[in-house]
Amino acid sequence: xxxxxxxxxxxxxxxxxxxxxxxxxxxxxxxxxGPVGDGGWTYEHNQxxxxxxxEFGDAVETVFVESVPEGADAxxxxxxxALGGADLIFTxxxxxxxxxxxxxxxxxxxxxxHATGYKQAxxxxxxxxxxxxxxxxxxxxxxxxxxxxxxxxxxSFPIPEVIRGINSAYIHAKAVNPDVEFKIVWxxxxxxxxxxxxxxxxxxxxxxxxxxxxxxxxxxxxxxxxAGNVVTFGQASDMAEFGPFPRVSSIIDDWAPYYxxxxxxxxxxxxxxxxxxxxxxxxxxxxxxxxDAVPADVKASAEALRDSLASGEYHxxxxxxxxxxxxAWLADGETADDGTLAGMSFYVEGLTGDIPQ
Amino acid sequence: xxxxxxxxxxxxxSLMVAATPIILAAVGELIVERAGVLNLGVEGMMITxxxxxxxxxxxxxxxxxxxxxxxxxxxxxxxxxGFLTQFLLANQVATGLALTLFGxxxxxxMGQNYIGIKAPEFPDWHIPLLGDIPVIGPIVFQHDPxxxxxxxxxxxxxxxxxxxxxGLILRAVGENHEAAHALGYHVVRxxxxxxxxxxxxxxxxxxxxxLVRVPQWTEGMTAGAGWIALAIVVFASWKPMRLLLGxxxxxxxxxxxxxxxxxxxxxxxxxxxxxxxxxxxAVLVIMRAGRAPGSLGQSFHASR
Numbered sequence: 001x002x003x004x005x006x007x008x009x010x011x012x013x014x015x016x017x018x019x020x021x022x023x024x025x026x027x028x029x030x031x032x033x034g035p036v037g038d039g040g041w042t043y044e045h046n047q048x049x050x051x052x053x054x055e056f057g058d059a060v061e062t063v064f065v066e067s068v069p070e071g072a073d074a075x076x077x078x079x080x081x082a083l084g085g086a087d088l089i090f091t092x093x094x095x096x097x098x099x100x101x102x103x104x105x106x107x108x109x110x111x112x113x114h115a116t117g118y119k120q121a122x123x124x125x126x127x128x129x130x131x132x133x134x135x136x137x138x139x140x141x142x143x144x145x146x147x148x149x150x151x152x153x154x155x156s157f158p159i160p161e162v163i164r165g166i167n168s169a170y171i172h173a174k175a176v177n178p179d180v181e182f183k184i185v186w187x188x189x190x191x192x193x194x195x196x197x198x199x200x201x202x203x204x205x206x207x208x209x210x211x212x213x214x215x216x217x218x219x220x221x222x223x224x225x226x227a228g229n230v231v232t233f234g235q236a237s238d239m240a241e242f243g244p245f246p247r248v249s250s251i252i253d254d255w256a257p258y259y260x261x262x263x264x265x266x267x268x269x270x271x272x273x274x275x276x277x278x279x280x281x282x283x284x285x286x287x288x289x290x291x292d293a294v295p296a297d298v299k300a301s302a303e304a305l306r307d308s309l310a311s312g313e314y315h316x317x318x319x320x321x322x323x324x325x326x327x328a329w330l331a332d333g334e335t336a337d338d339g340t341l342a343g344m345s346f347y348v349e350g351l352t353g354d355i356p357q
Numbered sequence: 358x359x360x361x362x363x364x365x366x367x368x369x370x371s372l373m374v375a376a377t378p379i380i381l382a383a384v385g386e387l388i389v390e391r392a393g394v395l396n397l398g399v400e401g402m403m404i405t406x407x408x409x410x411x412x413x414x415x416x417x418x419x420x421x422x423x424x425x426x427x428x429x430x431x432x433x434x435x436x437x438x439g440f441l442t443q444f445l446l447a448n449q450v451a452t453g454l455a456l457t458l459f460g461x462x463x464x465x466x467m468g469q470n471y472i473g474i475k476a477p478e479f480p481d482w483h484i485p486l487l488g489d490i491p492v493i494g495p496i497v498f499q500h501d502p503x504x505x506x507x508x509x510x511x512x513x514x515x516x517x518x519x520x521x522x523x524g525l526i527l528r529a530v531g532e533n534h535e536a537a538h539a540l541g542y543h544v545v546r547x548x549x550x551x552x553x554x555x556x557x558x559x560x561x562x563x564x565x566x567x568l569v570r571v572p573q574w575t576e577g578m579t580a581g582a583g584w585i586a587l588a589i590v591v592f593a594s595w596k597p598m599r600l601l602l603g604x605x606x607x608x609x610x611x612x613x614x615x616x617x618x619x620x621x622x623x624x625x626x627x628x629x630x631x632x633x634x635x636x637x638x639a640v641l642v643i644m645r646a647g648r649a650p651g652s653l654g655q656s657f658h659a660s661r
Contacts, residue, residue, distance in 0.1 A: 035576065037472030067576060152619070183619045193571040194578055198375070202615040205367040219571050222475070241475065353621045 029086035030064040033093035034191040040216035041236040048255030070095025078103040130279030132168035134251035136316040142210045143173030152203030154213040160344045193219035238288040250288030280310040322349035369496045376608030378562040382586035385558025392551035393531035393652035397453030400583025401460020406431035406560025407567040408464040411574040420479040431560020432553045439552040446656040465576045476572035515597035531650035534657040
């Protein structure tokens with residue numbers, strides 16, 4: 001067979017496949033920062049994708065690319081997906097913000113949804129979950145579970161979302177345990193099990209007996225399990241395989257309802273650029289089963305806190321609160337507005353150390 | 358800042374653990390280079406060992422078999438390098454670099470179904486009596502067996518090179534392969550064995566990460582450890598005992614970096630993160646590197 005016949009065959013096949021898919025299923029693309037098997041953040045986004053497939057069956061076709069680095073590569077992958085005929089693309093990490101905006105400009109007919117960012121455009125929506133509500137519950141439990149009064153926190157990148165989580169956890173740990181102290185290590189990665197494990201061991205060595213993580217792998221859970229007497233919380237996903245101890249509860253992201261609603265909107269032609277920020281109340285943030293390793297009274301008060309956050313009668317950032325430098329932030333009874341929260345770049349009073357620039 | 362929070366005993370203990378994968382990979386490469394072969398594919402062999410070890414350990418439930426599988430996997434990959442460079446006389450630098458890229462891709466492919474799975478547990482050895490000695494006990498005698506296997510391999514390699522006849526032949530092949538050939542030694546056979554030993558050791562180093570250190574499989578999880586191992590061989594001027602020093606220095610800076618952060622040290626994190634690499638470069642520059650084996654990196658063919 002000559003090169004010519006091969007090429008002709010390939011062209012024929014290509015044109016056949018285009019006709020076959022011409023008027024058909026809505027194509028939904030997903031771009032993930034880690035592998036779908038990370039057991040945390042990306043795993044839950046992929047569960048959302050599977051829920052979309054289940055809901056619409058043959059009416060949708062989903063594609064995904066995993067472990068896409070944040071940066072220039074992300075832009076190439078998005079472009080490829082848009083060229084491949086995707087109608088709606090979910091870009092599921094903070095670092096995809098600028099690439100998403102850039103690619104969206106080139107493809108005005110493709111709808112984009114960027115998770116956890118703040119830059120919107122006519123065809124770019126942003127969506128996120130109020131993870132800090134979950135962090136409040138974590139802090140509440142952590143403050144009472146710690147015996148050394150040292151809580152270790154593995155941060156990923158110093159961005160508002162992570163800083164919000166640290167502040168929320170600290171405020172609620174401090175409320176139940178005035179002696180509590182936070183040790184924060186920045187890993188500068190969302191997913192690097194070796195580094196996360198190392199960071200967890202270091203925090204444990206320095207006296208932390210509760211580890212909170214804002215990175216995506218289960219490596220810190222394994223490190224805590226090996227240490228024996230250290231409490232952890234599942235991050236993004238339930239991580240129930242490490243329960244009932246060291247994992248005593250978790251923050252679960254539930255993206256499925258949102259992904260289904262947005263896919264439906266594209267199908268109906270009613271899609272508009274929106275800014276969605278839902279919390280426990282709307283079901284986007286779930287609190288994983290609090291295990292029996294937690295004393296019953298702590299569990300009950302944590303559940304009460306969860307419910308009051310869900311109903312909206314209590315806000316996780318309620319004054320009086322000062323910033324780290326001692327300057328006043330929220331007056332007594334005042335709650336933080338979404339604008340301040342979205343761009344949060346300061347620690348609250350009591351936290352030590354500087355936020356890296 | 359509260360430096361008293363850093364417990365020197367625990368710091369030294371975790372230093373030994375952090376240095377183990379590098380020691381294993383570096384001691385293998387040392388033998389390869391002493392035989393006159395430059396294999397830059399350490400990173401590729403490590404990551405292949407990491408995934409092979411993980412797959413075997415998960416399927417058999419035995420970390421020990423996992424390590425054996427890792428050594429075999431690493432050695433198989435190095436055979437490819439050996440065949441290309443020793444029989445087809447391919448350029449060693451280019452082949453080694455290609456081996457790293459190939460290993461990263463191959464391991465990602467093999468490990469696809471193993472992401473997010475827990476490895477079977479590999480308990481620490483608490484050596485009786487010795488482990489109870491204050492201070493020294495926790496630092497030296499309470500680790501998992503692989504830490505000691507790594508040290509044992511280094512000592513064995515040192516004794517092999519210094520005292521055994523086979524070690525002398527290996528060094529002769531590395532110093533001057535023409536002369537070794539003229540004396541009747543089988544240059545290619547010696548080098549193939551050395552390359553396989555190097556591959557097996559790199560595989561063990563990789564498996565230490567995926568089975569003990571993390572313990573989980575992730576793509577690209579060796580994250581440059583193979584390159585550090587290569588640098589440490591030069592740093593050690595091709596001497597096994599100095600290699601330990603280099604590996605502990607590197608492991609020490611890595612662990613110290615995280616410890617300082619947790620203790621609230623006000624150094625920008627970026628500087629701390631790059632410090633192990635800076636330390637390696639500085640040492641390479643300051644310590645005049647020892648003399649490399651005479652035939653390092655040269656192809657050998659009996660007809661010439």
